[in-house]
Amino acid sequence: xxxxxxxxxxxxxxxxxxxxxxxxxxxxxxxxxxxxxxxxxxxxxxxxxxxxxxxxxxxxxxxxxxxxxxxxxxxxxxxxxxxxxxxxxxxxxxxxxxxxxxxxxxxxxxxxxxxxxxxxxxxxxxxxxxxxxxxxxxxxxxxxxxxxxxxxxxxxxxxxxxxxxxxxxxxxxxxxxxxxxxxxxxxxxxxxxxxxxxxxxxxxxxxxxxxxxxxxxxxxxxxxxxxxxxxxxxxxxxxxxxxxxxxxxxxxxxxxxxxxxxxxxxxxxxxxxxxxxxxxxxxxxxxxxxxxxxxxxxxxxxxxxxxxxxxxxxxxxxxxxxxxxxxxxxxxxxxxxxxxxxxxxxxxxxxxxxxxxxxxxxxxx
Amino acid sequence: xxxxxxxxxxxxxxxxxxxxxxxxxxxxxxxxxxxxxxxxxxxxxxxxxxxxxxxxxxxxxxxxxxxxxxxxxxxxxxxxxxxxxxxxxxxxxxxxxxxxxxxxxxxxxxxxxxxxxxxxxxxxxxxxxxxxxxxxxxxxxxxxxxxxxxxxxxxx
Numbered sequence: 001x002x003x004x005x006x007x008x009x010x011x012x013x014x015x016x017x018x019x020x021x022x023x024x025x026x027x028x029x030x031x032x033x034x035x036x037x038x039x040x041x042x043x044x045x046x047x048x049x050x051x052x053x054x055x056x057x058x059x060x061x062x063x064x065x066x067x068x069x070x071x072x073x074x075x076x077x078x079x080x081x082x083x084x085x086x087x088x089x090x091x092x093x094x095x096x097x098x099x100x101x102x103x104x105x106x107x108x109x110x111x112x113x114x115x116x117x118x119x120x121x122x123x124x125x126x127x128x129x130x131x132x133x134x135x136x137x138x139x140x141x142x143x144x145x146x147x148x149x150x151x152x153x154x155x156x157x158x159x160x161x162x163x164x165x166x167x168x169x170x171x172x173x174x175x176x177x178x179x180x181x182x183x184x185x186x187x188x189x190x191x192x193x194x195x196x197x198x199x200x201x202x203x204x205x206x207x208x209x210x211x212x213x214x215x216x217x218x219x220x221x222x223x224x225x226x227x228x229x230x231x232x233x234x235x236x237x238x239x240x241x242x243x244x245x246x247x248x249x250x251x252x253x254x255x256x257x258x259x260x261x262x263x264x265x266x267x268x269x270x271x272x273x274x275x276x277x278x279x280x281x282x283x284x285x286x287x288x289x290x291x292x293x294x295x296x297x298x299x300x301x302x303x304x305x306x307x308x309x310x311x312x313x314x315x316x317x318x319x320x321x322x323x324x325x326x327x328x329x330x331x332x333x334x335x336x337x338x339x340x341x342x343x344x345x346x347x348x349x350x351x352x353x354x355x356x357x358x359x360x361x362x363x364x365x
Numbered sequence: 366x367x368x369x370x371x372x373x374x375x376x377x378x379x380x381x382x383x384x385x386x387x388x389x390x391x392x393x394x395x396x397x398x399x400x401x402x403x404x405x406x407x408x409x410x411x412x413x414x415x416x417x418x419x420x421x422x423x424x425x426x427x428x429x430x431x432x433x434x435x436x437x438x439x440x441x442x443x444x445x446x447x448x449x450x451x452x453x454x455x456x457x458x459x460x461x462x463x464x465x466x467x468x469x470x471x472x473x474x475x476x477x478x479x480x481x482x483x484x485x486x487x488x489x490x491x492x493x494x495x496x497x498x499x500x501x502x503x504x505x506x507x508x509x510x511x512x513x514x515x516x517x518x519x520x521x
């Protein structure tokens with residue numbers, strides 16, 4: 001007997017839906033732009049012998065330096081549901097520049113090995129992960145990042161944000177409930193040259209007219225990280241097959257010639273996700289005979305009870321729309337003519353029962 | 366005629382000398398916390414080399430009478446740069462009255478006498494409202510004497 005689930009159904013993806021980004025109230029003021037020269041002039045006026053003297057002025061200046069502050073935050077509200085075998089699933093992270101200067105950012109992606117993501121244990125890896133930066137920051141259209149897009153953040157303006165999208169392909173062998181976490185690191189880099197990835201910012205001694213860096217990000221090191229991940233959502237089916245001798249056994253319970261044996265196949269869906277296109281293929285032993293038009297099954301050849309619903313089943317006629325076919329000794333319940341197969345709902349059981357008679361070569365008269 | 370000329374020349378010479386009565390200097394510094402020899406935490410002023418938004422800077426103006434005459438009615442006027450916010454109560458000037466302007470330097474008064482109107486409501490002026498600070502010496506600056514004025518501001 002074989003259990004075939006030909007195709008998975010589509011599941012709801014909690015990926016990066018349209019997110020309203022609020023920029024009205026900044027928690028941290030961006031401040032005077034780095035590179036601004038701030039001048040202070042004091043002027044002294046006085047008299048000598050009641051005669052007004054020429055004012056004397058003196059000035060001193062400093063150049064505003066760069067306060068390096070930025071955040072990398074999750075955009076989605078939960079792990080992204082993926083179907084085993086699904087490609088191109090994704091989540092977004094938002095990089096926000098809170099510095100008083102435009103910044104470049106270098107990025108690095110690593111799959112978690114153990115640890116937790118969204119307070120859930122990381123238990124698997126994706127078949128493939130990669131990232132891409134949006135081609136339009138939030139202030140410039142908030143463009144959805146495309147796979148294989150820019151690999152670093154170029155000249156992100158002060159007080160602007162940009163989305164970085166992490167893509168993942170789920171292995172077909174991924175099991176229901178497995179979690180694949182991914183970590184993205186962003187390192188602040190030197191701005192100034194468009195299309196050129198700025199080298200990581202460093203702390204240096206002051207120069208009179210130059211811009212020095214002061215790290216004010218969470219780690220005070222110019223590097224911020226965040227994680228998010230994918231969770232496999234698939235039906236979890238368990239199939240069992242049992243038999244019982246229900247008649248003609250002379251009270252022995254043994255499958256002796258002339259007795260009737262009833263087989264019960266149960267397909268239990270223990271997940272909350274419906275399993276589509278379920279089909280059972282079972283070979284009837286050539287030594288026994290399949291009972292047809294069983295009275296206990298309301299006249300059906302095979303009892304097919306899916307959850308609370310009883311499905312019609314006539315194996316004598318193939319491709320008649322009931323999904324019950326018999327070809328030689330091979331019986332299929334849930335064949336393609338039933339619109340592709342049987343759907344076993346989440347937390348539900350499909351029960352298939354059929355009876356066979358063991359031939360009696362020497363029937364008692 | 367000759368005597369008149371001599372007097373005029375003498376007057377001109379005095380006026381020229383008046384330009385160098387005072388030596389005026391100004392510095393900008395930051396506060397630094399350090400542990401002194403007794404193991405206690407102390408602060409001192411150091412050069413304001415690296416300054417980022419949110420930090421406080423201190424401006425100190427020193428004015429010394431390098432002439433042999435008394436300098437009178439000495440007033441030091443200091444506009445507060447657009448990117449700076451005056452720190453309330455930070456003005457220091459021994460022997461001076463400290464006054465502020467909220468109207469771009471047209472009028473000056475002591476801090477407690479200044480009001481501004483915000484959203485149609487009158488309120489007491491604060492450091493962030495001041496456009497100028499000035500120190501008015503109460504007495505003359507005698508020959509050889511030195512005065513100091515200081516204020517602090519936060520870089521926006």
